[in-house]
Each structure stands twice: as structure tokens, then as C-alpha cells.
Amino acid sequence: MITYDYNYLMTDHTGDEHGITPDELNTATQLTDKALSRMDDEKKQGALGFLDLPYDTDIVPSIRAFRDRCGDRFTTIAVVGIGGSALGPQALRNSLSHLYLNELSDEKRDGRYRVYFFDNVDPYEIRSIEDVIDISKTIFLVISKSGGTTETNANFAIILEWLKKEVGAGYRDQVVAITDPEKGVLRKVAMDEGFTTFPVPANVGGRFSVLSAVGLVMAEFIGIDAEGLLAGARNVIEKNHGKPLFKNAPLLNATFHYLFDVRKNKRINVLMPYTRKLFLFADWYRQLWAESLGKRFDVNNNEVMTGLTPVAALGTIDQHSQLQLYLEGPNDKVITFLKLKQFDDDVTIPEFYKGIPEMDYLSHKSLRKLNGFEESATELALKEAGRPSASLIMDRLDPHTIGELIMFLEMQTAYAGYLYNINPFDQPAVEIGKKFTFGLLDRPGFDQFKQKFELGYRKKDSYII
Numbered sequence: 001m002i003t004y005d006y007n008y009l010m011t012d013h014t015g016d017e018h019g020i021t022p023d024e025l026n027t028a029t030q031l032t033d034k035a036l037s038r039m040d041d042e043k044k045q046g047a048l049g050f051l052d053l054p055y056d057t058d059i060v061p062s063i064r065a066f067r068d069r070c071g072d073r074f075t076t077i078a079v080v081g082i083g084g085s086a087l088g089p090q091a092l093r094n095s096l097s098h099l100y101l102n103e104l105s106d107e108k109r110d111g112r113y114r115v116y117f118f119d120n121v122d123p124y125e126i127r128s129i130e131d132v133i134d135i136s137k138t139i140f141l142v143i144s145k146s147g148g149t150t151e152t153n154a155n156f157a158i159i160l161e162w163l164k165k166e167v168g169a170g171y172r173d174q175v176v177a178i179t180d181p182e183k184g185v186l187r188k189v190a191m192d193e194g195f196t197t198f199p200v201p202a203n204v205g206g207r208f209s210v211l212s213a214v215g216l217v218m219a220e221f222i223g224i225d226a227e228g229l230l231a232g233a234r235n236v237i238e239k240n241h242g243k244p245l246f247k248n249a250p251l252l253n254a255t256f257h258y259l260f261d262v263r264k265n266k267r268i269n270v271l272m273p274y275t276r277k278l279f280l281f282a283d284w285y286r287q288l289w290a291e292s293l294g295k296r297f298d299v300n301n302n303e304v305m306t307g308l309t310p311v312a313a314l315g316t317i318d319q320h321s322q323l324q325l326y327l328e329g330p331n332d333k334v335i336t337f338l339k340l341k342q343f344d345d346d347v348t349i350p351e352f353y354k355g356i357p358e359m360d361y362l363s364h365k366s367l368r369k370l371n372g373f374e375e376s377a378t379e380l381a382l383k384e385a386g387r388p389s390a391s392l393i394m395d396r397l398d399p400h401t402i403g404e405l406i407m408f409l410e411m412q413t414a415y416a417g418y419l420y421n422i423n424p425f426d427q428p429a430v431e432i433g434k435k436f437t438f439g440l441l442d443r444p445g446f447d448q449f450k451q452k453f454e455l456g457y458r459k460k461d462s463y464i465i
């Protein structure tokens, strides 16, 4: 269960200048009603695949059957993808499995696979992974919705050659393609090669795909219950979808962020968990919020240049890094804390220099309590400084709650896009970058992008420092 606490977003607590009044929320209902009916329409038209994923009950048994076929023959799974095809699996891996899973002994891993990510074109990173994984024991999940992403295919090519060299003809058993059910060159290659495949439904884009095979296949191999994730997501849909503003937490939080932007000039949104296990989750949210809301044109083709800048911070570490800025710098941020009510484990600080009060005050306190106090102290300090914050309070870290959090943030993002009257599901600017890269790599059909690059790239004003 997740509790949404928005007290410190309101003027009562944060002051007239920097909070939102109940009246401002009430007058937003015209807009939120429009957002609700747009979601309803798009869902009926079949455009919102992310809302259907939690109801795809066939996917988990098919993943488990594949997992059983692999059995003990392999010990490691590697995700080859980028953007939405990698950030979701990374968020799941960290929030729901041991932080040092790969370093655990076989006995302690107890059948769970080790997991690695190839999500950049970085020779240092690839070489480092090559040095530690046993390729003959590794399943490679090549994940790309479009199938044509340069970074993913470059890594796939390197891995394929390496696999063929090390395991010969059996390489086909070790490649799984997770891609569009019909379109794209990866789908074609996978069919020709006879790789195992899982679909990314056509109406689900990369950053909204974590609850499809994109996240669930890896999840099941490292001991995360995919069913639990889907059940949590269903719970959030059933409690909120179609409900009016004050009964719909994702819509309410989207509305606050929208109002803070258009009325209070606060366009930086910090997501600040208080456990490292959720830090990569904040990274996944960064992409979701940035790529969905950063748009030049609205749906009527008016130039609007919308966007809220997401920032990932980590408590308590960033109290000693970012907090000075958040408290005394420009009052242009809205902070959302990700709090955990229960940690599965706790550590008690032992007696510490009894007789020295500056040390002894820590004696016998629990780390869980200390963590909670630090978070409350930060929240209070922000409130006192008139800096708005909200909290998402999670009962515990388990698949059900993470499924809830994923769906909460996905629905919130879609609603925010509707409030700005933009399309939150496309990424035209990212596509342009991809085309320039194709041009530079001399991919047939993209010469015009190479020519544009050559014309534009005449930088003269650099010097050696």
C-alpha cells in the first residue's frame, strides 16, 4: 500500500507565496475533467497499452516456462537495451533484489541469476563486463521496441560475435529478443534465427513498458515475483482510473505539479527516496517525466515548449550534497519524498563511547529510526523555508508495492501530459537525434542528416586549456 501525503504542498503549511490553495485546486477541475475524458477516450481507442499490461495474465506463465527450460544450465542474465528498455529493468533489479546480488555465493543466490546491463556504447563498460561474466552461462535479453536502436544493436553485434566464438552453434539458445510483436528488424532477425521472443505490445512505448516482458522476464530470473508487480499495478488502476480529482491520487499529484509550474514558476521536480534500493527507480522516473513532458508542440500544433525537469536525489546522502541548494537556492523546486514505512531488516547501533555525549547519543538507536528521523527533519526544514514537498509513503518494499508505485507514476505522467495538452507518449526530438547518428554512421537513406551535420558542425571557438 502507498499513502500519498500532500500537506506540505498547500499554502496552510508552505505559505501563500509558495503553496497551492484549495481554491486553486478546485478551479483546476475543469482541466482535470478534460484530462480524465481524454484518458478515457484514448483507452477506448486502444492507445494506452500501459493500462492493459497488468491484465495480461498469460505473460507470467510463459516467462516462467522459459525460466524453467533454462534451469541450472545458465547462471546469469544480461539486459541489452537503452532508455525505457533498460531503465525499467534496472529499477526493478535494485528495488527488489539484493543490492549486491552478483557478488553473493551460489548458495546465497539460491537459484537466482546474476544480472548485468549493456545499456551504453562505452568500451570501458563492455570490457569490464566481459571480464566478469561467464558467457557460456549467460542468457542475453536483447530489448528494443523498435528493433532499430543504434546503441542496442551495436552491443548486440559485439555480444553475438563473442557468443559464436565461445559457444558455437548453440548461441541461438542464449539470445532472447523482446521487441514489437510484428514490426522492426529485430523481430525479423529473431524469427530467422529462431531466438526465443517475447512481445512489447505495439501500443506500449519504451518508458511505459516495464510491466511488459521488458521488465518481467529479467524479474523472474532474479527471483522477483512478476505476478505481484502486476497485481500492485492493477490495484492502482482500479482505485484511481476514471475517478475525479480528489479521489484520484495520480491525477492530483499531476495537477499539483502542473499548478506549481504555471502559477508558481516551479519547474524542477526532485524525487528523493531514502534508500539506495530506490535510487535507480528515481532514475527510471527521470526518463518517464522528462521524455513524456518535454514537448515543443501541443496536440493542436501550437508551439508550447512544455517540460518539468526531473531530478533524482538520494537521502540521506544528498542532505550533504543538494539540500543546501534546495533550502536556500532558487525556490523553483517541488520535492517528492519516497518513504519506506518498514525495512525488512534493521541494524541497531551498538553502545558508542558511553560518557562522551557527542557520541553516546547514537547508542542503541536503530538505523531504520535514524533514517526516518533524517527524512522527517529534511521535510520539516523544507517546510520552514517555504519549499513545497509531498511524500509517497510505501508500506514496504515488495513486488506489489513497486507495481503500485510504477502505475502511480505512469498514470501521473499521462495525466500531466493531458493537462499541458501535449502528447506524453511520443519523443520526436529523440528520434531526430537517432537519425543524425544513422547519418554519421553512413546508414543508407540518412545522407541528408549527415550533410546537415557537416554544415552545422563547424566549431571554431575552442582552445586548449
Ligand code: PA5
Binding pocket: 082, 083, 084, 085, 143, 144, 145, 146, 147, 148, 149, 152, 205, 206, 207, 208, 291, 427, 430
Ligand atoms: O521511451 C522511449 O520510447 C525511449 O526512451 C526508448 O525506450 C529508447 O529510445 C530505446 O528505444 P527502443 O526500445 O526502440 O530500442
